[in-house]
Amino acid sequence: MLEFERTFQGMRKEKKWFLESGKCVEDELYTFGKQCRFEHLAHSFVIDPDDETYYQNKLFTSEELEEIRETESKDLPKMPIELLKYISSFRTKTTEKLRIMLDKRQNWEGKNFDKTKHFDFDWIKHSVHSLLLEFESGTLKQNHLETWYNIHIWSLIDKSFNELIGVDVARGESCSLASAKRKNKHRVIQGLVSTTRKHSEEEVI
Known part of the structure; x- marks a missing residue:
């Protein structure tokens, strides 16, 4: 103080x-x-x-x-054209074609990989493959606890920060269904009062 x-x-x-x-x-x-x-x-x-x-x-x-x-809001930077083209290459209509695209070796892979230049490309390929596994297994059609989403989905977003030195992404929420979000809408950062406890799955009606 x-x-x-x-x-x-x-x-x-x-x-x-x-x-x-x-x-x-x-x-x-x-x-x-x-x-x-x-x-x-x-x-x-x-x-x-x-x-x-x-x-x-x-x-x-x-x-x-x-x-x-x-006031002085910052616009998001524009995505490089080559990166945008790579993302667009995964816009297929079947999982079979998507696997064909994933199996296609890129010129930045292997010995040519440079983290400072190719990290985003590598992250995209890994993320698409991970989500494809979830889609094919049918898990995306099921309801899960929040911990499941942290491990299977949001962790992909967390990994996008891996190239940033000094940034440490961590998650530690209690287990709850995503539908509990509506009950947490008006939770505030503690200051005058202690932060209210986040609602968990057992409390979701």
């Missing part, structure tokens, strides 16, 4: 973020952070406009949160 206090006191007014309403974002985060009994993003002066804590505690209006969300 002392570091939080020092950081705020060291801020220059002309460098702070003032919204169209005249409200200062840093001042509001500081006031809120001082009230928090638990660690919150506000203590790092980081704001997530989708965290309903701010609206529920009347720190910001919905219009102000929308302004925060839209």
Whole structure:
């Protein structure tokens, strides 16, 4: 908390973020952070406009949160043409043709593989093959616990970050069906109150 206090006191007014309403974002985060009994993003002066804590505690209006969300928003980078063509090559109508495409050796494979150039291509091929196995076995038509999706589906997304140095992706949610999402819609990051327990499968009606 002392570091939080020092950081705020060291801020220059002309460098702070003032919204169209005249409200200062840093001042509001500081006031809120001082009230928090638990660690919150506000203590790092980081704001997530989708965290309903701010609206529920009347720190910001919905219009102000929308302004925060839209200010200097960054567009996603465009996908390289060669990578897009490779993804498109898997747009087949049968699993047999899809396996033929997967079996086709690419010029970047084997001794020519360079992680800095070909990681995305390799990840795509691995992901398509993994999803094909799930499709052929019929598991995608069944209901599963959230842990199953973490292991069989979302882990593919996690692996897409493997080339980034210093990034460690981890999952540790309790087991629940994806349908429990509706019960977790209004959960907020802990700050003034402790985070509510996430609903699990046994609680899904």
